[in-house]
Amino acid sequence: MFRYRWAVVVLWIFLLCFLALFAYRTPSLLHENGFAPKGSSSVLGIEVLEKQLGMSSASIEIVMESIKGENLTTTASQQRIWSELSSLRSKPFVKDMYTSIVTRKAGEDGITAVTVLLNLTPSEALQQFDTIRAAVPQVSGTNTYIAGNTAVYSDLNMAVKRDIVHAEIWGIPIALLILLFIFRTLPAALAPLIIGLSSVTITMGILYFFALADHSISNFTPNMVTMLGLAVGIDYALIMVSRFREELQSKSTEEALVNTCRSAGKAVLFSGLAVWAGLFALNGIRLPVFYSLSLGGMLVVMVSVLAACTLLPALLGIMGHRIHALPIKLLRGPSRLGAKRGDLFGRAIHLVMARPVVTVMLVMVVLVAAMLPAANMKLGIPSSEMLPPTYESRYGTELMKKVYEVKEINSIQIAAVLSQSFDDPLSVKQVKAYMSSLRKLPNVNRVESYASLITGSKSVDEALTPGVRQQIESRHVAMGKAIVVAVVPEYGETDERTMKLIKEIRRIQPEGMNIFVTGSPAYKLDIMDRILTGLPFVIGFVFVTTYLILFAAFRSVLLPLKAVLMNVLSLGASLGIVVLVFQHGYGADFFQVSYTGSVFALLPVLIFCVVFGISMDYEVMMLSRIMEAYKRTGDNERSTITGLQQTGGIITGAACILVAVVGAFIFTDNEVMKAIGLGLTTAVIIDVTIVRMMLVPALMKLLGNANWWMPKFCSAPEERENKQVETP
Template sequence: MTILSGQIGTREASSSDQGHGESGRAEKIVEQAGFPVRPAGEMVLIQGADRDKAVADVTKTLTGREGVAGVADPLVSPDGNSTLVPFTMSGDPETAKDRVLPLLDAVADVQARHPGVLVAEAGDASGSKLIGDALDEGLTRLSMLSIPVSLGILLVAFGAVVAAVLPVGLAVTAVVAAIGLLAGASRFAPTVDETMHVMLLVGLAVGVDYCLFYIRRERDERRNGADPHRALVIAAQTSGRSIWISGLTVIVAMAGMFFTQDATFTSFAVGTILVVATAVLGSLTVLPALLSALGDKVDAIKIPGLYRRRNDGRVWNAILRVVLAKPLISTIVAVGVLAALAYPMLDLRTKGESIEDVSPNSAIVQTYVKIGEAFPSETVPAEVVVQAPTVRGPQFDAALADFRTAAKASGQLLEPIDVRVNPAGTVAVVSVGLVGNGSDRTSESAVDTLRGRVAPDAFGQVPGATVAVGGDTAGSMDFNQRLDESLPWVFGFVLGLAFLLLLVSFRSVVVAITGVVLNLLSVAAAYGMLVFVFQYGHFESFLQFKSGGGITNWMPLFLFIILFGLSMDYHVFVLSRIREGHDRGLPTRQAVSQGIGSTAGVITSAAVVMVAVFSLFATLPLTATKELGVGLAAAVLLDATIIRAVLLPAVMALLGEKNWYLPRWLNWLPTIAHEPPPAVTQEPATDRELIPTA
């Protein structure tokens, strides 16, 4: 099925698929209007007191040159300090980035001939080339490092090559299989380019985790004296159950993205659900079969100095003894640390993505920023889309004249004002500049003025006209509004269903509430760290980014969903071991000690793998990917240390038997056995044999 799905190709989301609100309607009208394909546009900026000769040289150099379709008349900035020479490239605009290098070189030669002035190029093709080259380089590095890094960490954790290779191998095959299935799913939910990168990130994380949990439990049971069949049965009934509960919880969290009704988030939801479901399926079917076939050979090719018969977790057990001896103090300290880390979240602001989010030190990016400052109408124009029975003739011309007058009088809309009309003469696109930088409140206020008064008043007089304002700034505003409207639904769905899953799985209201609250604390701390680093601009030189005064607008919601899902990974696994001890009659504090102590090693290994893979995303050139990498890595690190090793055992120790409270009216909930099944062919194992001691 995966092969057949992959053969049909992946359907990608169009610009109109990704639009929202008024800007989305404008995009759909333009897409259906049959406009000719617009050629890739480039701009050459010339700045300096004596720039006339350089302007003439640029025009002469580009006119008639191979790859150049036409050179427009030079434009002079309102302050008179800059000149812009726009030109268009010939050929398919989609491939223009592959043909722009000779033109960049030609402009660089002009700069060399005129050292007294600035001569620099930026535009559609050069920007696409910059982003494409930077991303290709970064993603190549990511793909080359993520698997070896994961394998290296697992080699240290297991000390045996075969045991280390299995999780990585199954995680990679899960990602490959899910990508194949994505092609079929894209017929119903078109995908976006970033989806496969997110699938790789999530697939490696959960795939390695699930296999790690299963293999470690089977290994422990073998070392405790169980025969191969008995060890696999115990692993299937304990870690196997934890895997499907965890996987279901992660899938529920990812499904929350559907409530955004956004093409990008919907694509992310479909991709991550497929990769998690595939990883769960592989861990519960292929992995047990491989372990059954391998037997004790799972520990084959031992690494001297790393292979250990037992992972006694001395460090974590030492910490646990302190935490359980002073649970109240431990709770206060842990909550205090998390609160301090989360505090900057109160100042969280969001922003749209811009060219400055890509390699801010790049000459093309710096040129684009300078063009935007000198000629704002050329880089961040708004587009007024007018659809009518006809947009040709005196009525439309009169409306356009009124629009020009009103735009000039507003003080917020800038010339030049350009008009494009489709071949049928039924749709006109009127481009007008905005004050501000395109993403600040000044530009947003200009869009409000354009939408609320200038555009409808002018073009509303055209008979049968439909008027919609689009463009990058308007699109970002509509996207933010869509996210704001969907937030209560997403949070309510994810938190509510996660609570229900924990309630059914562990038959405890308190455990379910505790799980949700602890996960929210780790997400809040991650938000605070993102604000501290990316909004306040700390570590700019180290991470190679330039702060835009906010967090990328889609990041908070996306991080909440991903982090909440991945945090449940650890939580379900740890709680299962604690509940296992409790079901055998151990006091809660002893069950907590043995449950966390026995899982400390595998949790540490899984967390280190996740942190390492997520940290690699911080090396990619886009600020958004850096935010994603830092946010995920920091949250997982906090979750595996402060949350799971300190706060969870401290809170459960304080609550004691109240942890397992279930109202009588909920006794109808199904009982899920958490202890291993009794042995059939051998003497029943003792608690000491089945749960590694601290």
């Protein structure tokens, strides 16, 4: 590496410049949120509604709020509204328009809404949303807002772009200040930042080509790439630069670089492998959003590891002793590697190890108390709630909830394909029998379909006059052999009783009908089922791979097991805090959280996988130093103190940088990224403070030499020494 340092740097610069041309375009290609449970009954039902009933999954709601309290439901008001909206009908992207027929709440007549079905795919609708928005006139006497799924996704895309800029504006300067405080010189502080920013830019450029080939990649992916890329990229570089500066104290530049790559480089590889394993596990859940986040995360971690192990050594080889140049005068004093800092950690660790039983009990009480709220976690699938109320689509949706019955807005839709035309007497008989069986189910408020119009002794022809048939088809209620049956539940769409009702509906197999249960409640149930079905694989895979990675690194039976258990504790505590904020609303005003009541279902899984991987960074750094000292002395207690003294500053600095970068997402607009940022930030803080600096030394003291026990048939002592991971 030292010999070809200039060639390596030139190659990376070329790669960076080339991919930077595409990196900034990537977010504009990502139009899907990635939550669609492909192949599920709800998605198949949507396809039936689109193909056979002429409905569209791309739509907007024009929500009008009277400025002076005028009644917008009168005939005169409705005629005026439709007159002013008439120009919209002629637009090529409009398939159909109609006034919402959902039941209104009593006395709420100052708000009305018009549904516009778009003659576009969801992706096309998002690309043309600015044009669509501009075509909607401002209805006189009202404040006019655009809501609906297309508007929500458009605002979400806007929030994603803003969040990335927000995170970079706040996270990068804070990370630089922390690096300056750690290293005290400008070149040493800038090197990790260069690696982090380069990793993010290159990964975003690579993602551009993935997005061209696969349009299902989630629009949350750029946030994940930015968050993880800056965090792990800077952290990995921090480990390398710290070791290089240490080696330079007694060696030439080339020797220092070789030793750094052999020791810290191996630690970075193991850490990257651990994060990779956690992110790969996300593929166990069959939803595009998890595949997308896994893809983006794995790519940026891979690029970060490659940059830390190739580009950074080349830069360090070029700088040599000049890495100590340009000292920051305001930060004169002992560096992170100074004796005073080590003595501080040493005194704290001595205090903990002097009372290991008391320490373990106190820490367990704190962590278990923090975990308790997670036991009552309520999972949900938000839509417009992912955005703050200041966004137009969220505000318009809240207005609709104010005036319409929410359970009717989000009713259960059953797309049914009949054996005969919908107006055939046999079809009507079968549909009525099916509706009757649905009404008998518990927690059903009302069941409606076109067959509801055929009452008493009227024949089908008498009830379904040409005018009525035209109205039925124009409302996309029935057409040909396809119909839709609406089931209004007694409770909200995410209520457990509604979820149970959907499962009971799916058990009914009516004669002469092929049914697909869809609608917002069923769609969200299918998402939840995909997550819960894949969860055992994710947990098992992460546990096993984490254990095996640490087992391979340190040749110990108990150390990996202890690490897994401690990760569970810090993870559980962080999830407990997320539940307190997002479900119960504690601190919601401070964190600017506008939606409480449940936790987004993907968060626990995502936080679990990422936290387990990132925690291994600190685990590998810490245990490497402890094991090296134990090999020299054979004294478990002294080795633990020495190892934690040597790594305390590095781990603290790395954690502070990660908190700065990830924590910046807590105060962004996207409520999903807020929760991820809060979960990761609290997990890292708990892991580095309570777990690593208190629980680890206490347990190391209690277990003694058993920490290093290894069955003879697995490895001989001399073999253990040869395969040992060198210290970073």
